[in-house]
Amino acid sequence: xxxxIQSPRHxxxxxxxxxxxxxxxxxxxxxxxxxxxxxxxxxxxxxYFNNNVPIDDSGMxxxxxxxxxxxxxxxTLKIQPSEPRDSAVYFCASxxxxxxxxxxxxxGTRLTVT
Amino acid sequence: xxxxEQSLFLSVREGDSSVINCTYTDSSSTYLYWYKQEPGxxxxxxxxxxxNMDMKQDQRLTVLLNKKDKHLSLRxxxxxxxxxxxxxxxxxxxxxxxxxxxxxxxLMVKP
Numbered sequence: 387x388x389x390x391i392q393s394p395r396h397x398x399x400x401x402x403x404x405x406x407x408x409x410x411x412x413x414x415x416x417x418x419x420x421x422x423x424x425x426x427x428x429x430x431x432x433x434y435f436n437n438n439v440p441i442d443d444s445g446m447x448x449x450x451x452x453x454x455x456x457x458x459x460x461x462t463l464k465i466q467p468s469e470p471r472d473s474a475v476y477f478c479a480s481x482x483x484x485x486x487x488x489x490x491x492x493x494g495t496r497l498t499v500t
Numbered sequence: 501x502x503x504x505e506q507s508l509f510l511s512v513r514e515g516d517s518s519v520i521n522c523t524y525t526d527s528s529s530t531y532l533y534w535y536k537q538e539p540g541x542x543x544x545x546x547x548x549x550x551x552n553m554d555m556k557q558d559q560r561l562t563v564l565l566n567k568k569d570k571h572l573s574l575r576x577x578x579x580x581x582x583x584x585x586x587x588x589x590x591x592x593x594x595x596x597x598x599x600x601x602x603x604x605x606x607l608m609v610k611p
Contacts, residue, residue, distance in 0.1 A: 390542070429543075429588065429601040442598065477542055489599065491542030 388412075390492035392478050398498045404466040407495045410459055411480030419489060420453055420463050421477040429477075435461065468499045504602035506589055511608045518576040520605045522589030525570065529591040532565060533599070534574045537586045546574070546587075576607075584609045 391410040399405055411418050419434040433443040438455045446453070450469070455461040465472055475496050479489040503525045512518045524532070530551050535543040549556045549563045549572075556563045562575040576583055589602040 428603045431598060434598075479542075488545050488548070491544070493540070493542050 390478055390480050390490055392476075392492040392495050394495060395493065396496045396498075398500065399468055400500055401469055402467045403499075404464065405468045405472075405497060405499075407463040407476050407478075407497070409461045409463070409478030409492060411461070411478070412482075412490055413459065415480035415482050415490070416458065417481040417483070417489075418455060418461050419479040419481070420461070421479065421491075422474045423477060423494070424474045432463070465497075468497075470499045473497055473499050504589055504591055504600050506587075506602035506605045508603070509606050509608070511610065512579050514579060514581055514609055514611050516579055518574075518579045518583070518607055518609075520574045520576075520587050520589075520607065522572040522574075522602055523570055524572065524589070524591050524600075524602075526591060526593055526600070527570065528593040529570075530593045531591065532563075532572050533588075533590040533592075534561075534563065534572075535588040535590060535601075537588065537604070539585075543588060579607075579609050581609045581611055583607060 393408045417436050420432040421429055423429045432445045433453045434441055435455045451465055453463045475494045477494045478492045481489045505523045531548050533548040534546045536546050537543045547558050547561055549565050554565050560577045564573045586604040586606050588604045590599045592599050
């Protein structure tokens, strides 16, 4: 199994541009989580999906952030327009089924907004 | 809301034991976890413990839970240079949907 796949691994963009981060969960997993990691705030949960349905998006910072999961094997996190304070490492994680606790993390996307 | 606290840094010599501590505030926590993050990588689950247990051992890892004091620790026996990483404590109280992470403890192992 390839594990959770994220792309791109690194993204550098200018303020105001749209950024799209992509995630492919482990096949057969039905929960997906997006996290953001910064030095100042540590690891924060942004949003999670069960069976492709967003369950809790209370961690999404503001309307500039949106996430979709059109099918069980793909999710996107979009920032539009991006700002320098969005610079962080964004992790995607997936979990086999509800009620089971282990989340498997992807390698992350390091986003730099200049 | 929930809060999970860890010390920032721990330095040990190779072969010694490491003890990483964590405190949490949510008394309804059901699961408590330890994750490891190596440079440039995502988080890897090391072990977890149910709140009705007070100890769990897995090879070189020993997790101790003091539920009364809301204190969790991870002991790594015979620490190796490959154990150098950031270790995150996390808790959840709803079957793992929402994890609250601590800020992470950077473990440095000196040869």
